[in-house]
Amino acid sequence: MRRILVALCAALLAATGAVLALGNPAYAATGLHVVGTDIYEANGTKFVMRGVNHAHTWYTSQTSSFANIKATGANTVRVVLSGGRWTANSASDVANVISLCKANKLICVLEDHDTTGYGEDSAAYTLDQAADYWISLKSVLQGQEDYVAINIGNEPIGNTNPAQWTAATVAAVKKMRDNGFQHLLVIDAPNWGQDWQNVMRDNGQAVLDADTRKNTVLSIHMYAVYAQASTITSYLDAFKAKGWPLIIGEFGWQFDSSQVDDQTVLAEAVKRDIGYLGWSWSGNTDPILDLVLNYDVNQKTTWYHRLFDGPNGITATAKQATIFGGTGSSSPSSPSSSPSSPSSSPSSSPSTGSKGCSAAYTITGQWPGGFQGEVKVTAGNAAVSGWTVTWTYANGQVVNNAWGATVTRNGTSVTAKNVNYNGSLGAAASTSFGFLGSWNGTNAVPAVSCTAV
Structure with missing residues (x-):
């Protein structure tokens, strides 16, 4: 972990002028960090997340997924972890996940899934418990700020009393910072991540203000609530007007008329330089949301092609993080195995x-x-x-x-x-x-x- 003394800021002014002109915060940046509404690497290069979610905690043996995800052109993977609601991912396992992300030149967003639906799902953990889980992993997270963002808790409040989200999230952010974490923090919305009651939209400033390092990005999950283009654009417009950093941390696709307008999500995210992470690589009980079936890259789904192909898809728009020695443009390696042709011609x-x-x-x-x-x-x-x-x-x-x-x-x-x-x-x-x-x-x-x- 690099520590840059405030006293050196004047000496570094010329070298970092471009970043400061964009509104660099008063503290010295460590690794991935927020400037205005955007995410930047430590060297001042803007980074826009383009990637997918991977359900690691339930499929810990599927480690080849990291290479296969990279082969699509993605620059980010959001990795599902558990601190105990399911089989806990140990510090050594999380360290291996980080190594796999780095080996495959993927920025790693680590999320604790235990909090999903708290207040409505009796099995869900609190955000305070999630913060404790991250604290238990501090030994393997510290020093990885260039490569890792911490998504404190997945969809941390259900539809029961979503107003509790604000105080609980503020407390969790403070706890992370009080315990020395300097990482980029990612904050999911309530209402199972979809914020349909606009709690995060209306109270996000309290969460951003709670972060002493000013290094937090808010995250919306877009599913059935976002069936109309107008709903998507109005929500994104509200954050733009407020000047708050936002990513689309999860979204699916419109497999029927009540589901998300995924093509508007892609187009608006690209137009606004907002990061997006599709759910999910494989392993869903309903394979509609699998990008590949059975973790087999030869079984690409319609959702795969909708997310990766086209002018607003991942393959066309993702740029590899410069921390991996790239030029800022994505150059995906060849897949570990090439897709098989259909059994018959179309x-x-x-x-x-x-x-x-x-x-x-x-x-x-x-x-x-x-x-x-x-x-x-x-x-x-x-x-x-x-x-x-x-x-x-x-x-x-x-x-x-x-x-x-x-x-x-x-x-x-x-x-x-x-x-x-x-x-x-x-x-x-x-x-x-x-x-x-x-x-x-x-x-x-x-x-x-x-x-x-």
């Missing part, structure tokens, strides 16, 4: 020209007895207000559940209709929907047809 329906649509069916992942599919729907030469895609399976496959479309089946015939948020498409514009299915013996790609209104 099938497409022909374009029907004006006021029509086409569809392309692709198997995005397959495993014994199951598979994941995606269908891309593209409007013809004119805008459409709704679409229907149909296909017939020849090998007994069955669609079990779907997102982004209302899917029904009649024997071997499958019909998928748009949901309310993706029916209207401009000329040549596209959308997609996904599904999980089962198969036995053969999983041939069927021919598809698309009709539009």
Whole structure:
């Protein structure tokens, strides 16, 4: 851990002028630190988190995930830990996690999951207990300020009395600083992280003021509350107006109309230089939110492609931290194993020209007895207000559940209709929907047809 005396600030002024011009706080920065609304490295380089969550505490043997996450182009991994609500992660285990992050050139956001839903979930720990857990790990955390941010407690208050969040968080921040922690601190919102009652939005200043090092960033989790673009932008606008630092510490995707508008999250985060961390790499009981299935990089999901691909995705926008010797741009290494091709080539329906649509069916992942599919729907030469895609399976496959479309089946015939948020498409514009299915013996790609209104 580097300690820079305040007395040296005048001598360092010329070297750090660029950072000071942005509003550098009165203390000397140690490692990752907040300047204004942004996060910076110790050398004054701005750092924007682009990465994913990894459920380490429940899958401690899945250490290859760090290399696989890095191979996507991510620059950050948020690592789930437990101090005792689940099997506790020991100091030696946490030290190994940090080593894995550093070896794979990932900034490590360590979070204590024990606090999830306190006040509503009787098993949840308090933020004070979470602070005690971090204090018990101080020997392996101290000196890692360049590489590690500490997310004191995941989603620390449920929907029962969320107002308690302010005092509890202020006390936890003070306890961390009183015990000598100089790390960047990350603070989750109440309401299971979603702040739908705006407690963090309205009281965040008290938390920021409690930090004597002025090195705290607030974190919002965006799930079902953030189904509309307007809800997302208005929340982010409120923090911009207040001048508070914010990251999107978790978010999912819109697998039905009641879920988060993930593409607006990505676009707004990129526009505003806000960090975002998708949930999660693998291991969810509902695989809808898995980026890869069964921790297998050959089984990339629709959510994977939505998060990593495209102009606002991780692969295009992540920049590696300069502490790892990079130039500030991401240069992901090759994956440890390349993805396998679908069992069959994609099938497409022909374009029907004006006021029509086409569809392309692709198997995005397959495993014994199951598979994941995606269908891309593209409007013809004119805008459409709704679409229907149909296909017939020849090998007994069955669609079990779907997102982004209302899917029904009649024997071997499958019909998928748009949901309310993706029916209207401009000329040549596209959308997609996904599904999980089962198969036995053969999983041939069927021919598809698309009709539009």
